[in-house]
Each structure stands twice: as structure tokens, then as C-alpha cells.
Amino acid sequence: MAQLKNSTLSSGDIHSADTVISPGKCSPVLLLLINSFLYISVALYSPFLSAYYRQNGITSSQIGILMTVAPLASVIIQPFWAKRSDESGKAKKYVCAIILGIIVSLYTFYLGHSFTTFLIASILLALFSTSVNPMIDAIVIRNANYFQYNFATIRMGGTVGYAVIVLLVGVYLRKNPSAQFFLASIGYLILLLLLLRLPESENHQPIAIKKALPFWQQFKLSEIFVDKTIYFVLAFAFIYQLGASFLGSFLGVYTVELGYGQAQVGLLSCVQACSEIPVLLLIQKLSKKFGTLHLIAAATFLMGARLITASGGSLLFLILAQAMQGITYMIVHFCCATYIASHAKEGKASQGQSVLYIVQTGIASILGNILGGKIIDHIGIQFSYRYFGIVIFIIAAVIACCLFWREHSMQKSVISK
Incomplete structure (x- = not known):
């Protein structure tokens, strides 16, 4: 894997609440299983989930509200979990506590x-589930980078596991839709047991010294990242997620409206x-x-x-749309996660990943879900998908022009010197 070059602060800028322990050996198989x-x-x-809501008589607007709960929690709750984890240096302890919370909350359905x-x-569920991904990303990327493991291979475990399970479970849930919450709790229990096998050094991470800053300034990007290119990464991530959340949140509903069921939802996934x-x-x-920013x-x-x-309106078009997941989601997810890992300040790893999730699963998803639900109630899912796609094109073009202009200006500045 290409070496991730984490920028470090001076020795006076970091410390640990406990004794910092040298990273214990972390097997690539363990990281693969955790990600899987x-x-x-x-x-x-x-x-x-959205198809389950519809089968229980929930309207599109109500589904939009329900699907917005998690993004809202990403904005309000997730930053505090990430900040507390970074400030304590106890990444393993906090992620395990969050997994326990997920397991319990699944049964409230x-x-x-x-x-x-x-x-x-x-x-x-949102109080806990919105924080687990960025925290595990930070742990896995940190260990993969330290031991020079290939993060792409580790991440593939999650992709393959998701593909196999979602297809098998889709067939089973056709007759037992409510079983999804019990099955998910078992999956998270196994994940918890795997996380407990992480080296003890994950509970003794170096942490940044607290600065006497006003509360709102503690979450400034300049306090978390080393340069301003992060703004372009987050802008593209936001626009991408605006479309992705709209597509994903109502895909199950759309599939049911076209006359298909949970088995087809599983096939699409x-x-x-x-x-x-x-x-x-x-x-x-x-x-x-091509460069990370250009790929994004x-x-x-x-x-x-x-x-x-x-918006084609048939299973074939939905399959084609889902087949584009790799060249859309995976590029954005992988490139953003690794870019942030290499541009976050020392002791800010979880907060760095958290910022990405706030922008994507938080703000962008809230807008995508609420606006999507309202628009769908007026013009239907098919036309809504089409119009959203056009909007994504236009906004992405504007941001790309700004990026290329900045790169051109920087090149001219270097040449002139």
C-alpha cells in the first residue's frame, strides 16, 4: 500500500493521558475480519429498512424523516464520540462501548x-451506529499504515462480506422481514469479539494537548487538518452523498413500487x-x-x-445503476478516507474521519432524505431521480472548475518563483 504520510505535530503538541504503548502486533487477518x-x-x-417501513404502512415523507435520524445524529452526536475517543486515547474502549449500544438498540425495533x-x-440506534464507521476506519487505517498492510485488500473484506450476506439474507427476509434486527445484533456481537482482540496499544494512543479554545473553535477544520485542500475533498463528498443518500434511502421503496420484493432488493445490494x-x-x-482529488x-x-x-423504471436499469457503485461510492469512500488519514494532525485521527462522516452521512444525507421525501410525494421517485442526477452534474462541474483553477494558479505561482 502506498505509504500514508501522516503529518505530525511537534513533540510539545501531543501527550498521552496514560503511558503510550508501542503498537502491538496486529494481524492483517484480524483487520480484515473487523472490516468484514x-x-x-x-x-x-x-x-x-426502507422497504420494511413501507410494508408496515409508513409513507414516503415519514420514511424520509426516519432515514434522516441517523444523518442528524452524525452531526450532533458523532463529533462528541470521536472527540472523546481522541482526547482519551482509548479508541478500543470507546468503539466497543458503541458496539454494545448498537446491539441493545436494535431490539427496540x-x-x-x-x-x-x-x-x-x-x-x-442512531446514537451509536453513526459513530462506529469513522472510529473503526481510523483504527484500521492506522494499523494498516503502521504495519504496511494493503488497506485496499482489507477493505475488500467488507465488500465481499456485504455482497454475499445481503444476497442470502434478502431471500430469507422475504418471508421473515422482522428478523433483520436480530441477525444484525448477532453480526455486531461477532464484531465486538473481534475488536476485543485488538492490541492494548489501541487504548493508549498519543493525544493532542487541549488548547484553550472557545467551544465552537474546537471543531474548526484548521484545528484538525494540516492544509486547506480538505475543503475540496469535503465539497465533493457532500455533493456525492446528496445524490447517494437520495438513491439509497428510497431504493427499497422504489423497488417495491415497481412490483418487486426483498429478494430483488438483496440482488441489487x-x-x-x-x-x-x-x-x-x-x-x-x-x-x-490521476491523483486522489481528480478521482473524487x-x-x-x-x-x-x-x-x-x-430513473429508467425497470429492474434492468436499477441493476445497471447499482453496478456503478464501485466507480462512485468506493472511489469517494476510499480516496476520502485515506486522504483524510494522511492530512489529519497527530492525535486527531478519529475526529478527521468524523468530519467526513458529518458532511456525508450527516448534512448531505439530511438534505437528501428530507428534500427527497418531499419531492417524491409530489412528482414520484422516477422523475425525482432524474432531476437529482442533473443537479449533481451541474454542482460537481462548478466545484471541479474551482479545483482546476486553484491547481493552475498554484502551478503558475511555482513557475514564477
């Missing part, structure tokens, strides 16, 4: 089938996951050849094309 069960657990319930009970369950494999095999070569820009453009393809 992170996505397997999600695959056991997340792709089927059995409290009833009304909008109110689903809302309560969604809120409880499997196609989606399988499309990520060739991208993961080539992502490092592509990054070296291209993937954002393709997200617009993916939405327009999904």
Missing part, C-alpha cells in the same frame, strides 16, 4: 410498527457490492496515475449519471 463484519452487520438490516415506535428505535471489487483492485494505481471529482460526476440511470 462491520459491513456484514450493516448488510443484515440497512438495505432492507420490536416495540411496535407505528411511525412513533420506529422513530424512537431509530433515534436510539449484491450487484452494488460486487462492483466495488475491481475498483479496490485498481484503486491505488488509479490514484497514482470524476466519481461525483458519475453519481449524477447513476441517478439518471436508476
Whole structure:
């Protein structure tokens, strides 16, 4: 794997609440299994959630609200989990506590089938589930970088696990849709057991010295990242996720409206996951050849094309749209995660990944879900997908022009010197 060059602060800028322990040996197999069960657990319930709501009589607007709970928690709750983990240096302890919270909250979906009970369950789940991905990303990338493991190979475990499980579970849930929450809890329990096998050094990470800053300034990007190129990464991530959340949140509903069921939802999710494999095999070569920012820009453009393809109105078009997952989601996810890992300040790893999730699964997803639900109620899912795709194209073009102008200006500045 290409070496991730984490910028470090001076020795006076970091310390540890406890004694810093040298990283203990962390097997690549353990990291692979952790990443696999992170996505397997999600695959056991997340792709089927909106269809489950619709089957219980929940309207599109209400589904939009329910699907917005997690993004809202990403903005409000997730930063505090990440900040507390970084400030304590106890990444392993906090991620295990969060997994326990997820397991318990999944069972609250059995409290009833009304909008109110689903809302309560969604809120409880979101308090924990929105924080687990960035924290595990920080842990896995940190160890992969330290021991020079190939992160793309490790990430492939999640992709393959997701693809296999979502296809098998989709068939089973056709007759037992409510079983998804029990199955997911088992997946997270296995993930918890794997996380407990992480070296003890994950509870003794170096931490940044607290600065006497006003509360709102503690979350400034300049306090977390080493340069301003992060703004372009986050801008593309935001626009990409605006379209991706809209597509994903209502895909199950759209599939049901077209006359299909949970088995087809599982098939679409499997196609989606399988499309990520060739991208993961080539992502490092592509990054070296075209540059990380350029790849993210291209993937954002393709997200617009993916939405327009999904508006075709048949299973074939949906399969084609989901087959574009690799060249859209995986490029954005992988490139953003590794870029942030290499541009976050020492002791800010979890907060760095958290910023990405706030922008994507938080702000962008909130807008995508709420606006999407309202628009769908007026013009339907098919036309909404088409119009959203056009909007993504236009905004991505504007950001790309700004990026290329900045790069051109910097090149001219270097030449003039």
C-alpha cells in the first residue's frame, strides 16, 4: 500500500493521558475480519429498512424523516464520540462501548410498527451506529499504515462480506422481514469479539494537548487538518452523498413500487457490492496515475449519471445503476478516507474521519432524505431521480472548475518563483 504520510505535530503538541504503548502486533487477518463484519452487520438490516417501513404502512415523507435520524445524529452526536475517543486515547474502549449500544438498540425495533415506535428505535440506534464507521476506519487505517498492510485488500473484506450476506439474507427476509434486527445484533456481537482482540496499544494512543479554545473553535477544520485542500475533498463528498443518500434511502421503496420484493432488493445490494471489487483492485494505481482529488471529482460526476440511470423504471436499469457503485461510492469512500488519514494532525485521527462522516452521512444525507421525501410525494421517485442526477452534474462541474483553477494558479505561482 502506498505509504500514508501522516503529518505530525511537534513533540510539545501531543501527550498521552496514560503511558503510550508501542503498537502491538496486529494481524492483517484480524483487520480484515473487523472490516468484514462491520459491513456484514450493516448488510443484515440497512438495505432492507426502507422497504420494511413501507410494508408496515409508513409513507414516503415519514420514511424520509426516519432515514434522516441517523444523518442528524452524525452531526450532533458523532463529533462528541470521536472527540472523546481522541482526547482519551482509548479508541478500543470507546468503539466497543458503541458496539454494545448498537446491539441493545436494535431490539427496540420490536416495540411496535407505528411511525412513533420506529422513530424512537431509530433515534436510539442512531446514537451509536453513526459513530462506529469513522472510529473503526481510523483504527484500521492506522494499523494498516503502521504495519504496511494493503488497506485496499482489507477493505475488500467488507465488500465481499456485504455482497454475499445481503444476497442470502434478502431471500430469507422475504418471508421473515422482522428478523433483520436480530441477525444484525448477532453480526455486531461477532464484531465486538473481534475488536476485543485488538492490541492494548489501541487504548493508549498519543493525544493532542487541549488548547484553550472557545467551544465552537474546537471543531474548526484548521484545528484538525494540516492544509486547506480538505475543503475540496469535503465539497465533493457532500455533493456525492446528496445524490447517494437520495438513491439509497428510497431504493427499497422504489423497488417495491415497481412490483418487486426483498429478494430483488438483496440482488441489487449484491450487484452494488460486487462492483466495488475491481475498483479496490485498481484503486491505488488509479490514484497514482490521476491523483486522489481528480478521482473524487470524476466519481461525483458519475453519481449524477447513476441517478439518471436508476430513473429508467425497470429492474434492468436499477441493476445497471447499482453496478456503478464501485466507480462512485468506493472511489469517494476510499480516496476520502485515506486522504483524510494522511492530512489529519497527530492525535486527531478519529475526529478527521468524523468530519467526513458529518458532511456525508450527516448534512448531505439530511438534505437528501428530507428534500427527497418531499419531492417524491409530489412528482414520484422516477422523475425525482432524474432531476437529482442533473443537479449533481451541474454542482460537481462548478466545484471541479474551482479545483482546476486553484491547481493552475498554484502551478503558475511555482513557475514564477
